[in-house]
Amino acid sequence: MAKPTKPRRASTTSPPDPPTAARLPWHPPAPPVPTALLISLAALLVRVLVSVGPYSGQGAAPKFGDYEAQRHWMELTLHLPPSDWYRNTSDNDLAYWGLDYPPLSAYQSLLHGRLINASLPDAVALRSSRGFESPESKLLMRWSVLSSDLVVFFPAALWFVWAYAKGAVDGSGEERRDGWMWLLAMVLINPCLLLIDHGHFQYNCISLGLTLGAIAGVLSSNELAAAALFSLAINHKQMSLYFAPAFFSHLLGKCLKRKYPIVEIMKLGFVVLGTFALVWWPFLHSYEAALQVISRLAPFERGIYEDYVANFWCSTSTIIKWKRLFAIKPLKLMSLSATILAFLPSFVQQVKSPSNLGFLYSLMNSSFSFYLFSYQVHEKSILLPLLPASLLALKEPQLYGWFVYYALFSMYPLICRDQLLLQYIAVLGLFFLIYYSPGGSHGKRLKVPFGTKVVFSLPCLGSLLLHITYLQIEPPKRYPFLFDALIMFICFSQFVILTLYSNYKQWMLDTHSRSVGLKKDL
DSSP states (O other), rough: OOOOOOOOOOOOOOOOHHHHOOOOOOSOOOOOOHHHHHHHHHHHHHHHHHSSSOOOOTTTTTTHHHHHHHHHHHHHHSOOHHHHGGGGSOOOTTTOOOOOOOOHHHHHHHHHHHHHHHHGGGEEEEEEEOOOOOHHHHOOOOHHHHHIIIIIIIHHHHHHHHHHIISSSSSHHHHHHHHHHHHHHHHHHHHHHHHIIIIIIIHHHHHHHHHHHHHHHHTOOOOHHHHHHHHHHHHHHHGGGHHHHHHHHHHHHHTSSSSSSSHHHHHHHHHHHHHHHHGGGGGOOOHHHHHHHHHHHGGGGGBOOHHHHHHHHHHHHSSHHHHHHHHHHHHHHHHHHHHHHHHHHHHHHHHHSHHHHHHHHHHHHHHHHHHHSSSSBBBBHHHHHOOOHTTTTTTHHHHHHHHHHHHHHHHHHHHHTTTTTHHHHHHHHHHHHHHTTTOOOOOTTOOOOOOHHHHHHHHHHHHHHHHHHHHHSSOOOOOOTHHHHHHHHHHHHHHHHHHHHHHHHHHHHHHHHHHHHHHHHH
């Protein structure tokens, strides 16, 4: 008789789990606060690594570069009274890196000067410290930028992303929930800002941080705080005025739709005037003192452009010799008219239909208008339209990735002069590694016809060739700046396309809102 078979016991081992996709900090689900801190620490570490490299004008006597300019301003503000900061005196030769930023920038130089003087007084000694360079002074100067970044730009970026995640900008809940940490990484790890502030050496993180804080204030309905912060940004660097039409039109449009528009406008006006009065107080004792400061902030005698900046005036100067054909006065008028005409459509749209998303597009369009058409633009000014572009990264990932590449490429000659090529390659590679990471928003691709893709790939191919050519091949002696000009032409063409696209998207918001309203009515 056959033995009864014992029933098989169920296996205690479960089948292997399917392989999971790689997860990075911004890939959901992720604990918000620790992940935000982790991204911030990573962004800080990248800044530290970039700052180890050389800086603008290192060892290049007699005028050196922007590093020496910032050190010299610390020296001046530390030892001279405010009445002599903007005036030519025996101790303040304006021809040698004279102070040409508003008073808040001077106060920042004074604060940093005092901190450095406490540790290394020789670095900021009056007159004798001109061109002072040492490993210790470099370390202190670098830490002054890093601390400014941590105190101003980082909190502003976190505030903006918090407001964005709370629904301040139109978008799906899934987009905000899944993408805000990737957005934080995009804002904090901006290769152009990293290289200019922590490589070349400037303090753009302060003015851009104050502007970013003002934007976050607008998005979170703290408009009086936004007005104060943006006024401080203007008083730190006058180039922050690039954003003024966007702030003015958006806040005006909101005020006009409220119950007491005059009262709302007056409140904002009092905050702006009060902030300006507080910052300018040491220079308001006489008309001449205030006028002396203002004259330093608008150096029209330098010409309508410098170097090979990728804007309208410089790019067209190969055909129309603007500086030869026109005096300064008509050039100022033409520049002003072109700038106003360029930002006017964006301005009108926000007065007419203010919205938070439209405000972000307006910031980009307004700052691009100034970059392309205003007077005395530097190649580093591309940082201004790049800020709102980074804030739109979740909405326009293709636009932002495209813009970052050409913005960085437009500064390639400056980066090569500063011997920051290694840092350039590293931060650009890191940026695109994060940009194309799992859980990012790069997957939201635009539907572009094949022919258009081919056309857009040509300048990209040209830029890749110029990266190598610029370093390996000597330009013809007759055209020593041929490669600089070619870089300028390529970047200018892309910036024009970007600003046309951004203006179009802003105006299409009205069409979208009307169609949504019609569907709701139906």
